[in-house]
Amino acid sequence: MAAEQAFVTLATNDSYARGAMVLGKSLRNHKTSKKLVVLIGPHVSDQSRAVLHKIYDDVRLVDVLDSGDTAHLAMMKRPDLGVTFTKLHCWTLTHYSKCVFMDADTLVVSNIDELFDREELSAAPDPGWPDCFNSGVFVFIPSNETYGRLLQFCTEHGSFDGGDQGVLNGFFSDWATADITKHLPFIYNMSSIAIYTYLPAFKQYGANAKVVHFLGATKPWSYTYDPRQRRVRGDVAAAAHPGFLLEWWTLYSGEVVPMLMREYGDQPFCSGCEEDAGESEPVQTLMSSAERKQRWEQGQADYMGIDSFDNIQKKLDVFLK
Numbered sequence: 001m002a003a004e005q006a007f008v009t010l011a012t013n014d015s016y017a018r019g020a021m022v023l024g025k026s027l028r029n030h031k032t033s034k035k036l037v038v039l040i041g042p043h044v045s046d047q048s049r050a051v052l053h054k055i056y057d058d059v060r061l062v063d064v065l066d067s068g069d070t071a072h073l074a075m076m077k078r079p080d081l082g083v084t085f086t087k088l089h090c091w092t093l094t095h096y097s098k099c100v101f102m103d104a105d106t107l108v109v110s111n112i113d114e115l116f117d118r119e120e121l122s123a124a125p126d127p128g129w130p131d132c133f134n135s136g137v138f139v140f141i142p143s144n145e146t147y148g149r150l151l152q153f154c155t156e157h158g159s160f161d162g163g164d165q166g167v168l169n170g171f172f173s174d175w176a177t178a179d180i181t182k183h184l185p186f187i188y189n190m191s192s193i194a195i196y197t198y199l200p201a202f203k204q205y206g207a208n209a210k211v212v213h214f215l216g217a218t219k220p221w222s223y224t225y226d227p228r229q230r231r232v233r234g235d236v237a238a239a240a241h242p243g244f245l246l247e248w249w250t251l252y253s254g255e256v257v258p259m260l261m262r263e264y265g266d267q268p269f270c271s272g273c274e275e276d277a278g279e280s281e282p283v284q285t286l287m288s289s290a291e292r293k294q295r296w297e298q299g300q301a302d303y304m305g306i307d308s309f310d311n312i313q314k315k316l317d318v319f320l321k
Helices: 013-030 045-055 070-078 078-090 112-119 142-157 166-172 192-199 199-210 243-266 289-297 307-321
Strands: 004-011 035-040 059-060 096-102 107-108 122-126 129-140 211-213 223-228 229-231 284-285
Touching: 004 013, 004 078, 013 035, 013 045, 013 107, 013 243, 035 045, 035 096, 045 059, 045 243, 070 078, 070 142, 078 096, 078 142, 078 166, 096 107, 096 112, 107 243, 129 166, 129 211, 142 166, 223 243, 229 243
Parallel strands: 004 035, 004 096, 035 059
Antiparallel strands: 096 129, 107 211, 122 129, 223 229, 229 284
């Protein structure tokens, strides 16, 4: 019997844990046949852990600061890469023969089990610098040897962007040129900047997206939501794909919040959902991605609203920070 394969994500706090819950649910809803694994940091609450245990097959606590292992030794030399070391722990999941790592700010909108036909290290190009891959989605082979080499690389070279993407691109430095089969199509890691930098391509291929990646400082859980009106409150202009943002909130409010409410019981709990979206703050109703795409194709972009130049510029500024 072949060893098991798994989707893997990471949540270092309760906010990212909610993202991981939505990601896990989206994978389940699209009928993945693979195991689901989440690495969590010590700051994830007991309630969030309980919900993650109901969605994921394997919930593993990872704390590089107190682990006393090789990561701890590397940390002493490179304390700036703390979260990066946590993410690299995915290579220690040697119970699994092959894994796909996905950031907790991604959303699956179609079955993607075919990614397990790819080899290490397969990833999609980063929209900001396509000769680098974006580390929000990648295929890898768990290996303690690779893990040790990655930690050594971190210690000796650090990260050119201060995070895991710089480390991984430095380590897998031939990704851009060695083997085109390791370049995942962009639909497996479609990020917000693509819409505004190459709109014709988004109009042509965007409907085929399989994974949406909510890049930038403002994450889906940074907003609030009125389930009755299906409205998202907040700076929607800064959102990655308003239609997909609505899809994230629909899944979160409908399937994840009830699970959280059961765990919190009578304790105070802020779900981000509002029964009554007041009139004192701007509220914008979001179209589905298909509706928005259709309007663009018909020349009916909302140039005075969500699609205005100022909003596009604001979105790019947020992404490029």
